Amino acid sequence: MTDQSGSAGGATGIQAPGGPGYGAQPPAGYGYPGGAPLPSGKATASLVLGIVGLLLIPIIPPIIALCLGISARRMADRGEGGGRGQATAGMVMGIIGVAFAALGVVVATAMALSAI
Structure with a gap:
């Protein structure tokens, strides 16, 4: 009995699993050179202040988060940074925080006027 290689042993001439080219690297040139840009500090600060403004302090941090978010988004659009x-x-959390703060002021004012 002979195998496809023509030898009578059977085990000789059989290629190992994986074959030639096992572990070959793909050609260079895929994806972004150097990876995606890292988020800017303004973007991260905007996100953190937005969260703080929604959870802890509802007046000052949302306003700062909104301003920093607008600035960081413009920087990202110009290609000066990521994030x-x-x-x-x-920005969204800043807007929501400012809206909640304004609503709180309106409700507090209405309650104060109704108590008079």
Whole structure:
């Protein structure tokens, strides 16, 4: 009985699993050169202040988060840094925080006027 290689032993001439090229690297040139840009400090600060403004202190941090978020988003659009998503999230949380603060002021004023 002979195998496909024509030898009568059976085990000789059989290629090992994986074959030639096992572990070969893909050609260079895929993806971004050097990776995606890292988020800017403004974007991260906007996100953190937005979270703090929603959870702890509802007046000053949301305003700062909104301003920093707008600035960081513009920087990301110009290509000066990454973190556009973080900046947008900080802006949204800043807007929500400012709206909650304004609503709180309106409710407190209405309650104070109704007590008079």
